[in-house]
Amino acid sequence: MPCKVGIPFVVIECKSPTTEVGQAVSQTIRNQRDEYIPALFTYVQLVIGTNKNECKYATVGTPAKYWAVWREEREEQDEEGAALREILDRPLPQEAKAGLYELLAEGFGVREPDAGYLVRRALTQQDRTLYALCRPERLLRMALLYTVFDGGRRKVARYQQFFAVERIVERVKQRDEAGRRAGGIVWHTQGSGKSLTMVMLAKALVMETDIRTPRIVLVTDRVDLDKQLGNTFAACGLTPDRAESGRHLVDLVAEHKAHIVTTLIHKFEKALSIRKFQDDSTEIFVLVDETQRTQLGSFAARMRQMFPNACYIGFTGTPLLKREKSDVARFGGIIHTYAINQAVSDGAIVPLLYEGRLVEIEQNKAAIDVWFERHTQGLTPAQKADLKKKYARAEMLNKADQVIYMRAFDISAHFQQNWQGTGFKAQLVAPSKAAALKYKAFLDDTRADQTSSVLPLAFFLYVDSLYTVAMISPPRTGRGHRPWKGNKR
Numbered sequence: 001m002p003c004k005v006g007i008p009f010v011v012i013e014c015k016s017p018t019t020e021v022g023q024a025v026s027q028t029i030r031n032q033r034d035e036y037i038p039a040l041f042t043y044v045q046l047v048i049g050t051n052k053n054e055c056k057y058a059t060v061g062t063p064a065k066y067w068a069v070w071r072e073e074r075e076e077q078d079e080e081g082a083a084l085r086e087i088l089d090r091p092l093p094q095e096a097k098a099g100l101y102e103l104l105a106e107g108f109g110v111r112e113p114d115a116g117y118l119v120r121r122a123l124t125q126q127d128r129t130l131y132a133l134c135r136p137e138r139l140l141r142m143a144l145l146y147t148v149f150d151g152g153r154r155k156v157a158r159y160q161q162f163f164a165v166e167r168i169v170e171r172v173k174q175r176d177e178a179g180r181r182a183g184g185i186v187w188h189t190q191g192s193g194k195s196l197t198m199v200m201l202a203k204a205l206v207m208e209t210d211i212r213t214p215r216i217v218l219v220t221d222r223v224d225l226d227k228q229l230g231n232t233f234a235a236c237g238l239t240p241d242r243a244e245s246g247r248h249l250v251d252l253v254a255e256h257k258a259h260i261v262t263t264l265i266h267k268f269e270k271a272l273s274i275r276k277f278q279d280d281s282t283e284i285f286v287l288v289d290e291t292q293r294t295q296l297g298s299f300a301a302r303m304r305q306m307f308p309n310a311c312y313i314g315f316t317g318t319p320l321l322k323r324e325k326s327d328v329a330r331f332g333g334i335i336h337t338y339a340i341n342q343a344v345s346d347g348a349i350v351p352l353l354y355e356g357r358l359v360e361i362e363q364n365k366a367a368i369d370v371w372f373e374r375h376t377q378g379l380t381p382a383q384k385a386d387l388k389k390k391y392a393r394a395e396m397l398n399k400a401d402q403v404i405y406m407r408a409f410d411i412s413a414h415f416q417q418n419w420q421g422t423g424f425k426a427q428l429v430a431p432s433k434a435a436a437l438k439y440k441a442f443l444d445d446t447r448a449d450q451t452s453s454v455l456p457l458a459f460f461l462y463v464d465s466l467y468t469v470a471m472i473s474p475p476r477t478g479r480g481h482r483p484w485k486g487n488k489r
Helices: 021-031 074-089 094-108 125-134 136-145 159-172 194-207 223-235 246-254 267-274 298-306 322-331 340-346 365-375 381-396 399-418 433-447
Strands: 010-014 046-050 055-058 147-150 153-156 184-188 215-220 260-264 284-289 311-316 334-338 426-430 458-462 468-470
Touching (some): 010 021, 010 125, 021 055, 046 136, 074 125, 136 147, 147 223, 159 184, 159 311, 184 194, 194 215, 194 223, 194 311, 223 260, 311 322
Antiparallel strands (some): 426 468
16 A cells, blocks of 8 residues: 655554543653654644543643643534544545455454444544544644644643634624724633734734734733733744833834733823823723723723724633623623533632631620530630630721631631641732731731641732632621632642
8 A cells, every 4th residue: 555755743642541631642652762762752733632531732842731622613514524424434445444354454454344334323432532633624724733842842722712712703803883893701710721822813813814913912910921822922932022011002003113012001091191092993902901901991991092993802711790780781791601510620720618607797796605615626725715815806896807717717717627737838918008017917916826827828819809719618797798710730
């Protein structure tokens, strides 16, 4: 049978249905080492480990824990199934069939009459993944637009990143009566790789033939996020210009000195106070990180004043409250979602388990005594006496501080009884910086002079209108409690 010479674009390690797909992954990683066949992987864009019922894919050099599963979006599933059915039921060309029989005869001693070709078999996960990733048009698009080099390490898109960018590109081709491109919101849960999604989107916008001269503005609301996003783009080979001030921002956008600009949201107000600049281009794409924090108020109004006809694409992973959902509708609606349960199922984030808790806020002595005895089992009499004395101090505090003190006491006691010595730590998120400082002071107070009831470490973070505790069960204090349902690995 004639052999066609080419370069290997994909390497697939295929195992039997009774062999774990993890063995295919580990074998592929092993084969990339110097003592095996590293030259095989020089030009390879994708590596796939599969058995009949499970598939994982990655790029060359990817550790096993980062190999991902591919799932088609619901819109593509019916089309994919029909296309696969047609391919599987198509008779093999005589030349291919002869070659297969020859291989079977040489390797397994099977004669042609005994080797019938199975038709109308059920579709498998292996079929679906190979069709999704390896059909020519998809494979070439994955290599061209959805593969990046992050700090020299090759990374390929996960399915939610791929479909988010594809949906965005489809959306921005639509225009309203004034010629402005349609925008919207991408809601991907934390840990889903939003920064790399923005990098891939930038590449796709530049490569899109319908967009002649795209300019991209990356907007955040915190200095650390601004630097992180800029560093991610730079590591992936796209070098953005960072606006150091409002004046610098105007210089960058007014003189077209940069095709990609990163800036903080408040710099728009400062920029317009220096120079009343307006760019009416519809080829400006404003990518906004954490949209729910940056699209409200005067700062966002100034941004839209500078770019009245720009296409605005927002990215967020924060649960949306009722008011924020209406803001999303005005922003352009949801373009794509990647929910928390999907991320947990994919292994992208780890789940958080919850235990509902009720903290006694009012100073009801009988109720407190019952609660106290139930939650201090295992402590020595001296420790119980010390904790009860500190708990009673809440009577001397004002109402707001009393609530924080009671929660701090509950957190400390619950952690000591359930988590101390397990190696886990605690994280507390408070509604304000002032509240976070009070939690710190009260936690220190409740654990002072206790040798067996010490929280090893507590991180205090400021998040708008959100109170929750990760790694230890969050107290439930009434309406408004909205816990996170996922956490970065």
